[in-house]
């Protein structure tokens with residue numbers, strides 16, 4: 001598909017699909033021609049994604065200058081040096097989760113570790129009081145539930161709408177509290193920021209809190225799961241157990257080889273030429289990161305999992321102004337979790353050979369990963 005049709009229009013979905021590395025990069029770099037604000041789409045008639053979701057009001061879906069100002073509010077909090085200091089607390093959360101399961105020598109890496117870890121870490125960073133963390137996890141579970149495959153899809157959709165409404169109200173209260181009495185957490189940073197000499201509008205402040213929560217959870221879960229699965233399949237566990245640098249390289253290669261975030265969406269704001277095709281204003285474009293990351297024009301022997309790939313210029317965290325703000329945090333969480341996991345289990349066996357893929361074309365991961 002990639003070689004024959006690097007870029008194609010699918011009349012059924014009314015969408016441009018972009019499969020190649022260079023074109024993906026070109027589109028993500030040109031945010032003026034390809035906006036992240038999907039409300040600018042005119043030429044497609046399926047329901048607009050993220051209808052009613054606060055994601056719509058977040059940096060993910062904004063253009064400059066608002067994007068620049070809003071993202072700048074928390075940029076310093078995500079610098080690699082700042083994130084690195086979170087190692088002890090991420091390690092403590094990981095230990096706690098592993099202590100709860102390690103006794104019988106069996107666990108589900110997704111359910112017991114990869115899923116709860118990122119929620120716990122971001123909740124603590126945001127400054128959610130521990131007494132509310134169960135409520136928080138419940139909301140996260142609900143938002144991740146796949147309505148399409150539920151017995152009663154309408155009920156799930158309603159529960160998701162209710163969860164969003166409740167979370168929004170929760171964050172509004174917390175933001176108000178932190179304005180009155182700031183502490184050092186991320187909600188305080190967002191609540192007290194005054195990029196234009198005034199506090200952020202409620203919707204923007206809430207949208208920011210919500211995107212930090214939503215963007216980093218299932219993606220990091222999948223990175224941890226995809227990593228362990230790949231290390232096991234490729235016979236790399238022993239080699240990686242005590243070699244931190246190699247583990248870093250291995251996680252980078254998993255990001256390329258099994259990219260947790262498979263696709264990004266954009267809308268053309270003006271006429272554009274891509275690979276000889278003319279994209280019209282208002283048309284919807286999907287860049288397929290998973291495919292770009294296996295483009296033979298960019299990566300030598302792309303179907304091979306190679307620990308020596310250098311440089312490894314994958315696009316798993318995106319590219320350009322929307323490059324993942326949480327990339328350092330995701331890398332650190334994955335590293336700490338995998339190091340602890342490899343350290344605790346003398347030998348690791350995958351106990352199921354039939355793994356269920358996560359039910360979304362935009363995500364790559366498995367719903368469970370039982371090991372013994």
Ligand code: HEM
Nearest residue numbers: 059060215216219220223260261317318322324325326330
């Ligand atoms: C944006 C992937 C973890 C916060 C993005 C984008 C990608 C991505 C591809 C670009 C979206 C676009 O251009 O439309 C991932 C992957 C992760 C991960 C694969 C884990 C392995 C995290 C974490 C956080 C986070 C842990 C924060 C706690 C964000 C935010 C944005 C973003 C705020 C929007 C940035 C902007 O629009 O300027 N992520 N992400 N991500 N990510 Fe991540």
